[in-house]
Amino acid sequence: MSDAKRLSQYLAEHQRQGRVDADFVGLISDVAAGCKLIADQVGRGNLIGLLGSAETENVQGETQKKLDIISNDEFTDILTEGGHVAGLASEEMDEVYDLPAGKHRGPYLCTYDPLDGSSNIDVNVTVGTIFSVLKAPTGKENPTEEDFMQPGTEQVAAGYVTYGPSTILVLTIGDGVDGFTLDRSVGEFKLTHPNMTIPEDTAEFAINMSNMRFWDAPVKRYVDECLAGTEGERDKDFNMRWVASMVAEVHRILVRGGVFMYPIDSKHRERGGKLRLMYEANPMSMIVEQAGGLSITGPDRIMTIEPEKLHQRVPVILGSKNEVQRIWDYHKEG
Ligand SMILES: O=P(O)(O)OC[C@H]1O[C@](O)(COP(=O)(O)O)[C@@H](O)[C@@H]1O
Numbered sequence: 534m535s536d537a538k539r540l541s542q543y544l545a546e547h548q549r550q551g552r553v554d555a556d557f558v559g560l561i562s563d564v565a566a567g568c569k570l571i572a573d574q575v576g577r578g579n580l581i582g583l584l585g586s587a588e589t590e591n592v593q594g595e596t597q598k599k600l601d602i603i604s605n606d607e608f609t610d611i612l613t614e615g616g617h618v619a620g621l622a623s624e625e626m627d628e629v630y631d632l633p634a635g636k637h638r639g640p641y642l643c644t645y646d647p648l649d650g651s652s653n654i655d656v657n658v659t660v661g662t663i664f665s666v667l668k669a670p671t672g673k674e675n676p677t678e679e680d681f682m683q684p685g686t687e688q689v690a691a692g693y694v695t696y697g698p699s700t701i702l703v704l705t706i707g708d709g710v711d712g713f714t715l716d717r718s719v720g721e722f723k724l725t726h727p728n729m730t731i732p733e734d735t736a737e738f739a740i741n742m743s744n745m746r747f748w749d750a751p752v753k754r755y756v757d758e759c760l761a762g763t764e765g766e767r768d769k770d771f772n773m774r775w776v777a778s779m780v781a782e783v784h785r786i787l788v789r790g791g792v793f794m795y796p797i798d799s800k801h802r803e804r805g806g807k808l809r810l811m812y813e814a815n816p817m818s819m820i821v822e823q824a825g826g827l828s829i830t831g832p833d834r835i836m837t838i839e840p841e842k843l844h845q846r847v848p849v850i851l852g853s854k855n856e857v858q859r860i861w862d863y864h865k866e867g
């Protein structure tokens with residue numbers, strides 16, 4: 534695959550076809566550059582003293598890892614200098630980031646989780662970056678939080694990068710999903726996974742089983758049936774995975790199907806869920822739906838939620854279409 538199409542060629546072709554503009558090409562190139570930097574840091578780990586906690590908390594009360602902060606700073610700097618965005622928002626920044634005065638602005642907004650699954654950093658398990666691209670309001674020097682409050686259906690593009698055995702960038706610009714592997718010998722992402730699609734059926738689910746006693750009835754019903762296997766209503770055996778890195782779980786589902794659930798539970802009910810809408814649930818929902826899957830909160834489709842705040846949390850159930858539809862039906866039945 535060494536002669537595979539480079540990300541830069543892919544973007545240039547899309548631009549020639551009039552499907553994206555020059556600022557979009559610039560923005561995705563900046564995202565790729567930021568992720569290459571993060572991949573390098575994650576890869577070096579404790580050789581350069583980057584593992585472990587930073588002993589600080591983000592706005593959501595979570596202890597930040599050193600790499601959470603470093604990844605956020607690098608990503609934010611690259612997108613700021615690139616000049617293709619009017620505003621930025623991240624899991625690791627309390628509020629919308631105002632670009633410094635004098636910096637060139639572009640027509641897009643970008644939200645991101647710079648390092649997803651960061652509890653896995655110290656144990657050398659796959660982590661990643663998730664991003665979502667929205668249109669910025671025209672002619673506004675510094676977009677506000679309100680300008681970011683667009684439902685997932687308004688996303689121009691979404692993607693993630695996994696820092697695992699290989700570094701893979703998965704991107705949708707609204708006409709399918711393509712995956713690119715970082716060729717470290719030349720420092721470029723190359724198209725290795727064109728037109729990724731999620732099988733409609735699966736016999737694999739992912740959920741943090743330690744929360745079982747806190748779940749609502751529809752999810753409990755679904756998982757109970759999976760666990761009963763050939764002895765139960767489903768009449769087939771299921772396999773289970775839980776990496777605790779959403780990027781790794783979604784990537785597995787894009788490659789071989791499956792269902793990922795971080796549903797509402799009584800531990801997270803007051804906060805609305807565990808995962809964040811604007812930079813985890815919405816971008817992953819766009820990717821999953823573009824690959825032929827479904828993505829719901831339980832009762833509703835995630836991408837139709839009207840956001841109310843930047844760090845809003847939502848329950849997430851996504852993956853193979855027929856399984857997610859079944860879980861959706863269980864919620865409708867109550
Ligand atoms: O530790 P838990 O409760 O199983 O939660 C795991 C989930 O939390 C996350 O790590 C949250 O992401 P962050 O690491 O960006 O906070 C998801 O990637 C993952 O699915």
Ligand SMILES: [Mg+2]
Nearest residue numbers: 646649650813
């Ligand atoms: Mg995350």
Ligand SMILES: [Mg+2]
Nearest residue numbers: 624646648649
């Ligand atoms: Mg994170």
